Amino acid sequence: xxxxxxxxxxxxxxxxxxxxxxxxxxxxxxxxxxxxxxxxxxxxxxxxxxxxxxxxxxxxxxxxxxxxxxxxxxxxxxxxxxxxxxxxxxxxxxxxxxxxxxxxxxxxxxxxxxxxxxxxxxxxxxxxxxxxxxxxxxxxxxxxxxxxxxxxxxxxxxxxxxxxxxxxxxxxxxxxxxxxxxxxxxxxxxxxxxxxxxxxxxxxxxxxxxxxx
Ligand SMILES: N[C@@H](CCC(=O)N[C@@H](CS)C(=O)NCC(=O)O)C(=O)O
Numbered sequence: 659x660x661x662x663x664x665x666x667x668x669x670x671x672x673x674x675x676x677x678x679x680x681x682x683x684x685x686x687x688x689x690x691x692x693x694x695x696x697x698x699x700x701x702x703x704x705x706x707x708x709x710x711x712x713x714x715x716x717x718x719x720x721x722x723x724x725x726x727x728x729x730x731x732x733x734x735x736x737x738x739x740x741x742x743x744x745x746x747x748x749x750x751x752x753x754x755x756x757x758x759x760x761x762x763x764x765x766x767x768x769x770x771x772x773x774x775x776x777x778x779x780x781x782x783x784x785x786x787x788x789x790x791x792x793x794x795x796x797x798x799x800x801x802x803x804x805x806x807x808x809x810x811x812x813x814x815x816x817x818x819x820x821x822x823x824x825x826x827x828x829x830x831x832x833x834x835x836x837x838x839x840x841x842x843x844x845x846x847x848x849x850x851x852x853x854x855x856x857x858x859x860x861x862x863x864x865x866x867x868x869x870x871x
Contacts, residue, residue, distance in 0.1 A: 662720040665690045666708065668700075672767065672841040674715035676728050678871035679833045684739045688717070696780075701789065713787050732830050744830050755824035758816070758831035762823070765809045766838030772802030773845050806842055810849045810856060813839070817855035828866075836863045 665681070665688040667674045681688060693699045693714050700712045709716040709726040717725045717734070725731045736745045746752030775785045777799035785792040813835060816823055823831040839860055842848065849856045863869055 660686055660688045663688050664718040666693050666705070666714050666716040666718070667691065668693050668695045668714045671695055671714060672770070672837050673713065673728060675840075675871065676830075676833050676837050677715040677717070677731050679837070679868040680732055680735055680744065680830065682868035682871045683742065683744060683828075683833070683866075684735055686735065686739060706789070710789070711787075712789050728834075742828075744828070744833075746824065746829065747827070751825055751827070755829045755831050758823040759829075759834050761812065762831055762834035762838055765805060765812060766835055767841065769802045769805035769809060770838055770841045770844075772798045773806070774799075774841075776802070777845075803845075803847065806847050809838070810853055813859075814849065814853040814856040817859045822859075832859075832863060833868070836860065836869070 665677070667678065667690050669692060693705055695714070699705055700709075700714065706712060708718065708724055711726050713726065715728060715731060717731045719725070719734075725734055732745065736743070746755045775781050776794045776796060782794060783791050785794045785798075813823070820826065822828050823835055839849070839856075849860065851857075
């Protein structure tokens with residue numbers, strides 16, 4: 659239990675789910691505060707003072723430092739709790755995991771964000787996260803759908819040759835990609851029947867206790 663830390667979460671949102679899964683994989687429990695994104699709590703003064711970028715997840719450390727991104731949270735947790743390693747063991751494995759984590763973010767999560775943020779009526783005027791408002795661009799939602807199809811293809815090809823995205827060990831790259839694939843379900847996008855490697859990997863990940871985090 660990391661009693662002296664605070665985890666800022668939103669139980670329904672995909673990005674904090676990555677951090678929640680990481681914490682379960684590391685067998686860590688952190689006192690948690692829910693930020694209600696639907697009510698705009700992330701934009702209120704109280705949370706803005708914690709994370710001026712107005713996003714979750716965030717993690718407050720005992721010295722008051724706030725980590726405001728999955729990248730910094732994962733790096734920190736890996737340093738203070740190295741076992742099991744989720745960011746690689748050898749130099750090459752670390753590099754490959756970083757690469758696949760970036761692919762899952764850019765080609766998976768950001769493509770999904772393009773779809774959702776540029777099409778959902780509830781996100782009108784909120785096409786990007788953060789303190790500034792941006793209008794939706796419907797064409798980006800269309801493009802995002804095409805990108806997700808491509809992302810599934812990329813994952814399926816990689817997973818035909820490796821058990822996990824980073825190679826033979828489960829890692830943060832798998833967490834990021836799994837959250838992106840699950841997020842795609844929000845807009846009824848799913849891997850196709852013939853993407854057998856991707857489907858098998860997804861099934862295996864869904865059976866890990868962290869998938870319920
Ligand atoms: N790069 C950030 C992205 C975080 C992010 O986009 N979080 C979303 C929830 S999934 C958020 O806080 N949204 C606030 C909003 O919609 O205004 C990370 O992964 O840590």
